[in-house]
Amino acid sequence: xxxxxxxxxxxxxxxxxxxxxxxxxxxxxxxxxxxxxxxxxxxxxxxxxxxxxxxxxxxxxxxxxxxxxxxxxxxxxxxxxxxxxxxxxxxxxxxxxxxxxxxxxxxxxxx
Amino acid sequence: xxxxxxxxxxxxxxxxxxxxxxxxxxxxxxxxxxxxxxxxxxxxxxxxxxxxxxxxxxxxxxxxxxxxxxxxxxxxxxxxxxxxxxxxxxxxxxxxxxxxxxxxxxxxxxxxxxx
Numbered sequence: 758x759x760x761x762x763x764x765x766x767x768x769x770x771x772x773x774x775x776x777x778x779x780x781x782x783x784x785x786x787x788x789x790x791x792x793x794x795x796x797x798x799x800x801x802x803x804x805x806x807x808x809x810x811x812x813x814x815x816x817x818x819x820x821x822x823x824x825x826x827x828x829x830x831x832x833x834x835x836x837x838x839x840x841x842x843x844x845x846x847x848x849x850x851x852x853x854x855x856x857x858x859x860x861x862x863x864x865x866x867x868x
Numbered sequence: 869x870x871x872x873x874x875x876x877x878x879x880x881x882x883x884x885x886x887x888x889x890x891x892x893x894x895x896x897x898x899x900x901x902x903x904x905x906x907x908x909x910x911x912x913x914x915x916x917x918x919x920x921x922x923x924x925x926x927x928x929x930x931x932x933x934x935x936x937x938x939x940x941x942x943x944x945x946x947x948x949x950x951x952x953x954x955x956x957x958x959x960x961x962x963x964x965x966x967x968x969x970x971x972x973x974x975x976x977x978x979x980x981x982x983x
Contacts, residue, residue, distance in 0.1 A: 799974035854899055854965045858910035
């Protein structure tokens with residue numbers, strides 16, 4: 758079967774760096790997505806990893822280890838506006854466009 | 869401005885009534901999806917469509933129906949058979965991924981409350 762695990766909540770301080778972890782179990786790995794979702798709003802695409810390693814995009818970076826079934830999202834120089842839920846998702850069922858989502862990690866950035 | 873629109877943003881209905889949620893996209897995407905989001909749970913796939921006049925059930929299709937008469941539009945009907953319809957409903961669209969995974973882009977969502 759398929760499963761995704763993320764921590765439920767995290768708290769960090771403005772200006773700091775935080776790492777949000779995601780572990781997954783899926784048959785036929787075909788990439789991993791990270792989305793950001795502010796309360797009551799649509800998820801917005803952050804990153805997609807299909808190969809092992811770190812991909813950097815400004816203040817946000819995403820890491821993938823396929824052998825460990827593990828990914829993390831690294832947020833640097835935290836700003837108050839980064840307070841949101843961060844969703845990890847992977848394709849499943851052998852399809853390329855059916856996604857299973859984790860429950861999301863609610864990040865609270867404090868002054 | 870390309871994007872996905874959902875209307876209305878908030879919707880209230882009485883128990884036992886069917887209700888239709890609108891989703892329109894002008895991104896020229898072939899695939900469209902409906903998800904449901906409940907507190908403490910991940911997004912769950914209700915229905916998806918990869919081409920006009922064709923759609924497939926997702927993981928929680930019971931009590932829902934869809935149609936795909938136009939490429940741009942994928943309305944979702946929440947029927948009275950859906951036992952727990954109060955939720956946040958999200959529509960998404962993407963290109964078709966034949967050999968590689970594609971990114972899904974989401975609309976702003978409709979919050980449905982059944983009284």
